[in-house]
Amino acid sequence: MAELPAAAPTNRTLARRMTALMALGFIALLLVGYAAVRVMQRNELHTGLVEHTYQVERAVLDVRRLVEESEAARRGLMLIPDRTVTRTNFQRARAQMTPALAHIDGLVRDNPAQRRYLQGLRLQLGSLLARQDRTLALLATGDQRNAILAFADDAEVRDIVTIRNVLDRMAQVERRLMTHRDAELRASQSAFYTLIVLGGVVLAVAAVISTLTILSYTRDLARSDEALRELNAGLEDMVAARTEDLTRANEEIQRFAYIVSHDLRSPLVNVMGFTAELETAASSLRALVERVDAEAPAVASEEARLAATEDLPEAIGFIRTSTQKMDRLINAILQLSRQGRRALAPEKIDVAALIQQIGETLSHRLSETDTVLSVQGSLPVVVSDRLALDQIFSNLIENAVKYLRPGVPGRITVSGRRERDRLHYTIRDNGRGIDPRDHQRVFDLFRRSGAQDRPGEGIGLATVRALVFRLGGSIDVASELGQGAAFTVSLPLVVAKQELNP
Amino acid sequence: MNAPQSVNIVMIEDDEGHARLIEKNIRRAGIMNPIRHFTDGTTALDYIFNDTSGPQLNGPALVLLDLNLPDMSGTDILAKIKTSDGPVKRTPVVVLTTTDDSREIQRCYDLGANVYITKPVNYESFAQAIRQLGLFLSVIQVPDLGDAHG
Numbered sequence: 063m064a065e066l067p068a069a070a071p072t073n074r075t076l077a078r079r080m081t082a083l084m085a086l087g088f089i090a091l092l093l094v095g096y097a098a099v100r101v102m103q104r105n106e107l108h109t110g111l112v113e114h115t116y117q118v119e120r121a122v123l124d125v126r127r128l129v130e131e132s133e134a135a136r137r138g139l140m141l142i143p144d145r146t147v148t149r150t151n152f153q154r155a156r157a158q159m160t161p162a163l164a165h166i167d168g169l170v171r172d173n174p175a176q177r178r179y180l181q182g183l184r185l186q187l188g189s190l191l192a193r194q195d196r197t198l199a200l201l202a203t204g205d206q207r208n209a210i211l212a213f214a215d216d217a218e219v220r221d222i223v224t225i226r227n228v229l230d231r232m233a234q235v236e237r238r239l240m241t242h243r244d245a246e247l248r249a250s251q252s253a254f255y256t257l258i259v260l261g262g263v264v265l266a267v268a269a270v271i272s273t274l275t276i277l278s279y280t281r282d283l284a285r286s287d288e289a290l291r292e293l294n295a296g297l298e299d300m301v302a303a304r305t306e307d308l309t310r311a312n313e314e315i316q317r318f319a320y321i322v323s324h325d326l327r328s329p330l331v332n333v334m335g336f337t338a339e340l341e342t343a344a345s346s347l348r349a350l351v352e353r354v355d356a357e358a359p360a361v362a363s364e365e366a367r368l369a370a371t372e373d374l375p376e377a378i379g380f381i382r383t384s385t386q387k388m389d390r391l392i393n394a395i396l397q398l399s400r401q402g403r404r405a406l407a408p409e410k411i412d413v414a415a416l417i418q419q420i421g422e423t424l425s426h427r428l429s430e431t432d433t434v435l436s437v438q439g440s441l442p443v444v445v446s447d448r449l450a451l452d453q454i455f456s457n458l459i460e461n462a463v464k465y466l467r468p469g470v471p472g473r474i475t476v477s478g479r480r481e482r483d484r485l486h487y488t489i490r491d492n493g494r495g496i497d498p499r500d501h502q503r504v505f506d507l508f509r510r511s512g513a514q515d516r517p518g519e520g521i522g523l524a525t526v527r528a529l530v531f532r533l534g535g536s537i538d539v540a541s542e543l544g545q546g547a548a549f550t551v552s553l554p555l556v557v558a559k560q561e562l563n564p
Numbered sequence: 565m566n567a568p569q570s571v572n573i574v575m576i577e578d579d580e581g582h583a584r585l586i587e588k589n590i591r592r593a594g595i596m597n598p599i600r601h602f603t604d605g606t607t608a609l610d611y612i613f614n615d616t617s618g619p620q621l622n623g624p625a626l627v628l629l630d631l632n633l634p635d636m637s638g639t640d641i642l643a644k645i646k647t648s649d650g651p652v653k654r655t656p657v658v659v660l661t662t663t664d665d666s667r668e669i670q671r672c673y674d675l676g677a678n679v680y681i682t683k684p685v686n687y688e689s690f691a692q693a694i695r696q697l698g699l700f701l702s703v704i705q706v707p708d709l710g711d712a713h714g
Contacts, residue, residue: 327662328632330685332581338687339588389685400665
């Protein structure tokens with residue numbers, strides 16, 4: 063027989079393991095989500111910074127363009143002083159210079175390096191603008207020659223080169239800054255990817271482990287299910303085998319009882335027959351002794367007289383009553399065994415009608431003893447063997463009538479109730495009752511209880527119990543001496559069909 | 565009866581006591597026909613079918629049969645008598661036994677038993693039953709088996 067796997071601990075472990083795996087999966091998901099949010103934020107920030115860098119670069123380029131434009135206009139004016147377009151250009155470039163510088167200033171306020179460059183730029187620009195103003199002043203006086211001469215000064219060249227350098231530096235600083243930030247962004251992105259992969263791996267592992275766990279659990283379940291089924295089948299086989307054994311043993315007992323009681327009858331016929339012959343012989347002997355007594359008293363001895371008139375009749379009487387009793391007992395056993403051999407014929411039985419019928423059969427004895435047999439409430443219908451049920455109730459009611467209290471009118475009530483798939487019928491009387499010590503004994507064959515003032519061999523209740531057992535039921539008695547008795551017969555709703563034994 | 569004296573009574577009964585009681589009571593009923601008693605089936609069948617004074621070869625008879633025999637079942641003897649070809653099959657058979665099982669009784673009648681009597685254990689009833697059987701035997705017409713020989 064297969065052993066049952068310990069199911070309960072497996073269940074608890076399984077629940078704990080599955081919860082842990084789910085928690086792990088959730089944590090991995092949360093981490094990945096958090097990382098995604100972080101990376102998005104960084105991206106946004108970076109985009110802003112890149113934008114800023116481009117703005118700075120554009121601002122630097124603007125300043126450069128304005129410086130170059132103003133210089134170009136200055137040179138043009140030095141060549142052709144009266145050209146108005148050039149002058150306008152110059153003035154526009156100069157006018158835009160200050161807001162352009164302020165724009166840069168606003169952009170690089172947070173960057174000390176750029177601020178330093180901006181400071182230098184302002185100084186250099188101041189110098190350049192001063193030179194431009196001087197050139198324009200000279201030109202305004204018509205001194206074109208001096209203006210060109212002043213322009214040829216070395217310092218002039220240095221200024222513009224320095225300004226260009228400073229602006230280049232500023233652009234470079236921004237470029238570097240952006241490269242650095244790009245690297246940072248890439249690092250954070252790759253960290254995010256790593257995290258995603260890691261989270262994915264954790265999730266996958268959790269999923270695989272859960273699947274394996276569930277699979278193994280399912281396998282365990284299937285195995286224990288199989289084991290249970292085997293166990294069940296084994297049990298059924300066992301029950302079937304035992305039932306068969308019991309049935310066989312029962313059949314054996316029935317046959318034994320039948321044969322024994324039958325074979326006991328044969329010698330009994332002889333014993334009784336020859337006892338009768340002996341009696342006949344004894345009576346003729348007795349007649350002879352009496353005649354001898356009358357005609358020749360001297361011949362008859364006292365012993366012979368006693369033997370013929372007392373000893374022989376007494377012995378014969380005892381043999382006779384004993385054999386008669388033995389005959390009744392054998393008949394009882396025979397009757398019991400015959401009932402056991404009878405096949406049951408289940409049918410639907412209206413128990414109330416059955417009781418009424420029994421009452422009619424017993425009507426003479428009921429009226430004789432002033433007894434009333436009544437049915438209390440309604441009696442449940444049963445599917446059982448009619449003959450057996452009739453014998454059971456007849457015997458119980460007859461017993462109730464038989465053992466009434468002298469002088470007390472008999473009251474016998476039959477009641478019934480259903481309890482799930484069992485039916486309980488109670489036959490209650492107000493008779494002399496049964497001593498509780500004898501409650502089991504009264505159901506035994508040839509055993510009786512109380513005053514032995516009624517005819518009987520102690521067979522009725524034994525028959526009743528055998529029949530009730532045969533119908534798959536049980537019988538109980540509740541009684542006190544002098545308090546009446548209540549016999550309760552419990553039967554299945556439907557009697558199980560039995561194979562009859564031949 | 566044409567010739568009551570010539571009818572032999574064949575009693576097959578293994579219990580000597582029963583046989584004696586049966587014989588006594590038959591005699592008390594006034595039946596004086598010869599009674600042949602057998603305690604087992606084999607010798608009884610041998611007598612019925614093969615003995616020169618047996619019913620097969622020597623005229624009418626009546627069989628008293630007990631069912632519980634040591635060597636064979638009484639029903640087998642009954643079947644042998646009733647299924648035989650010769651005149652024996654018309655021999656009346658009275659089954660006289662302790663068995664009162666209804667199935668057994670039915671079976672015996674099915675096999676062709678003429679009368680089935682249960683031996684009452686009570687001696688008065690027993691004696692009375694046998695005496696009544698005796699009265700019955702005194703009026704019964706037994707087929708003249710000699711006719712079968714033609």
